[in-house]
Amino acid sequence: ARENDFFSDWSGRQARELKARQEFAELGHVAASLPYLFQLLTAVAVFGFGGWLMMLGQFSIGALMGFYVLAGNFIRPVTRVAQFSDLLETLEADLTRMDDVLHAPGKPARAVNVDGAHRQVAALRGQLRLIGKLEVRGVTFGYQRSRDPLIDDLSLTIEPGQRIAVIGPSGSGKSTLAQLTAGIYSPWSGDILFDGHPLEEIPREVFYRSVAIVDQHPVLFAASVRDNLTMWDATTPDDFVTAAARDAAIHGDIIGRPAGYDAPVEEDGRNFSGGQRQRLEIARALINNPSLLILDEATSALDPTTELLVDDRIRRRGCSCLIIAHRLSTIRDADRIFVVDKGRIVEQGTHDELHARDSVYRRLIQGD
Structure with a gap:
């Protein structure tokens, strides 16, 4: 039936939409994990390199902890930028949907002519x-x-x-x-x-x-x-x-x-x-x-x-x-x-x- 043809086409479009949503969700998960990855790498780098310097006698434990706090203060804004980028992607998608609604073609305005040929009765x-x-x-x-x-x-x-x-x-x-x-x-x-x-x-x-x-x-x-x-x-x-x-x-x-x-x-x-x-x-x-x-x-x-x-x-x-x-x-x-x-x-x-x-x-x- 011809209505079935329409719904077949619609279901294909819906499948593509679901695939796009899935890809977007995967990107979101990756973006959400980046801040934790940055924090982990920072901790590994600071304690690894700082521990090595301590063994050489060039670093004290107090200096190591102080350096770790400073590194944390530095990496925190970076993680917030990564989180903000995820929110930015979501905001962009929401604004695009809103733009579709706001700029959707409306019903044509009623025509009014001075000669009355096209007028609201x-x-x-x-x-x-x-x-x-x-x-x-x-x-x-x-x-x-x-x-x-x-x-x-x-x-x-x-x-x-x-x-x-x-x-x-x-x-x-x-x-x-x-x-x-x-x-x-x-x-x-x-x-x-x-x-x-x-x-x-x-x-x-x-x-x-x-x-x-x-x-x-x-x-x-x-x-x-x-x-x-x-x-x-x-x-x-x-x-x-x-x-x-x-x-x-x-x-x-x-x-x-x-x-x-x-x-x-x-x-x-x-x-x-x-x-x-x-x-x-x-x-x-x-x-x-x-x-x-x-x-x-x-x-x-x-x-x-x-x-x-x-x-x-x-x-x-x-x-x-x-x-x-x-x-x-x-x-x-x-x-x-x-x-x-x-x-x-x-x-x-x-x-x-x-x-x-x-x-x-x-x-x-x-x-x-």
């Missing part, structure tokens, strides 16, 4: 959130332009409040489509419109308040539950936090811990189960009550009862949903189902329409 000025309409028009995208695209001339539309499901075999580009619609990547060609406007025309704060994505790999930080849900936004009201946790069916698990919402979360959520981690990520996405919610295998670790409960509560919020899934229970009630294969939509319709005929969709769900 008046409807978005002062608007707190989008209404949830998504249009994908002829989008083509891949991770490497030297290879075939993962998404090829794909188009779909989600009306406000509509639930759309995307299903397809492994490597068909489903997760890539989710990341494109979340604004993580920019398409090679085609348009992705939110309420009829491209991402570049939408104020960043409006977009991130309106669009949320739940990835299939939850990311949790070593912080409190509250900080993980609000992303350290102290202005988020407590009732928003608890409402999101209730709708994600994780509120009971949180208050069951000794410190409740202030309970610590270990790095990557190691002190939570897989299903709890997914529900925490769903709660995080629901905090701002998004108008467009993108779910990429977001409930794969949940049992059917909990999944049904979370799905029902998300429905009550009335937000538009783009659902990437393969479980029938997740997609069968979608307003429309798109079947994707090799980056193209090969079938679309409701569950009943697609299941009634000999379709790719029918074979996929029977295979599961």
